[in-house]
Amino acid sequence: MKLTQLSLFLENKPSHLKVPCRILADAGVNIITLSLADTKQFGILRLIVRDWERAKEALEAKDCVVKCTDVVAVEVPDKPGGLAALLEAIEGCGLNIEYMYAFTERRGDRAVMVFRFEDPDAAVEALGKAGVNVVGGVDLFDAE
């Protein structure tokens, strides 16, 4: 199952990160998790929010450039070796990880990792076959 991630372009300058965060705050959108990739000149802010369509609308209304990307959330045992084993399974499927980051919250004794694959559908299928627990938006968000 895939999740919709929003990504935003930011110039790497003081106070630029605050702007989209304030826009979302004013729209009453809660950020579930995020990741910030930075280069010398610019950054890409990646966000997972509950109502991504509303969030996208609010951001675009304030002239932000927003991209929607399908990402894959995977459960990982929250103990040493949990991630390593998962990465081995992913490698075993021949999948390439573009980037990844973690969810802020745990589900019991498991953590959730977000992965960006080149072909998310193929990745979901391959991981499913390999017995990896791919988590869907329904599971994630309804657990609130």
Added chain:
Amino acid sequence: MSGPRKDCGEAFHPASATDYLPKDKLDTLKLSRLQQITRHAYENVPHYQKALGEKGVTPDDIKTLEDTAKLPFTVKSDLRDAYPYDMFAVPMHEVVRVHASSGTTGKPTVVAYTQEDVDVWSSVMVRTFASYGLHQGDIIQNAYGYGLFTGGLGAHYGGETLGATVIPISGGNTDRQIMIMKDFGVTAICCTPSYFLFIIERAAELGVDIHDLPLKAGVFGAEPWTDEMRVRIEAQSGIKAFDIYGLSEIIGPGVGAECHAQAGLHLFEDHFLPEIIDPETGEVLPDGEEGELVLTTLSKWAMPLLRYRTRDITCLIPEPCACGRTIRRIRRISRRSDDMFIIRGVNVYPSQVETALLAVEGTLPHYQIRLRRDGNLDNMIVEVEVTPEVFSDKVRALEDVRKKLSSSIEHVCGIHVTVTLVEPNTIERSQGKAKRVIDERNI
């Protein structure tokens, strides 16, 4: 330490005699050449036959110097459209030299010279060097680029005809430039003013103080530079820094030169007839008023140009010069009427940058060009707004976009640029003509 310390005395060269012609003799000479060149262009260049015909003018209508205003203007695109040889007024076997404008892709502007034209060019360059006080016995280091660019060969032939010793070193390899400047006893250098500042800096790093060398004069041109920059150069080197004016469409360097007063550039009017016009209306303005410089080549046989719009903004100085020359001066050029700028010796138009951006993205993003001087070298930074089309969630993909944009711009403009991606709506929108270029250099 301020002001030049070396003696750079004036020398009189016979070729300079024309600089001091009494005004009535000068005007008579100008008029007869104007009539001759108009007829030559009309009879031999289809473009001019058509252009004069459209205005209902024939060469017989040129009876006074004021009648120059009856002739049609010539603009850069006329020359581009004529690529390569359609503006030539003589058969190819009479052309002994061609040069072309800078610009590595697209159609350059081609110019041509008969042997007589080459001789005229040498003679105005001799008058240029003489006005700086250079003469036989001087050792001239010519660091202008040799090749299709008119700077290198123009200065070279001028120096040789003057009777000086010319070192045809061309551009680049700064350490070697400094070694030769020191070891060969160079007394004058020809290069761009920003390159000379670079040489001063590098020389200091190498333990060479230019004050201690025989170098006494610099012939600086090919880019705009201010009096403030002149003061810096003279203070940091002890030499006298002279301005030279030219453009390849007219002849190359040697259209105008400063004298020892360093208060404007004397134009060699007997060969290049100047007018100042209002760039919007085309009306001819009196001496003292600022406008666009228009030049008519009075003696260029292979490729005569009538009323060529240079796009340089200046004025003709009405007062006579202390040096006694009767050929009029123009004020130093500080800006242009179009949006062309010069960076690291290369002419760049924002429209070229637009073409390059369009080629990558398919649509034209909002962009702005920033020119900065870091140390002594200029940088061109192109800021491009990110659009949904090019934005990606992957850093790699955005970096690729940046690289594609900068390659495309470099390919079209011919120089290395830095592309910075900026957020949407960062670049100022304007109602009228957008301010595409922000020049932060203090030249």
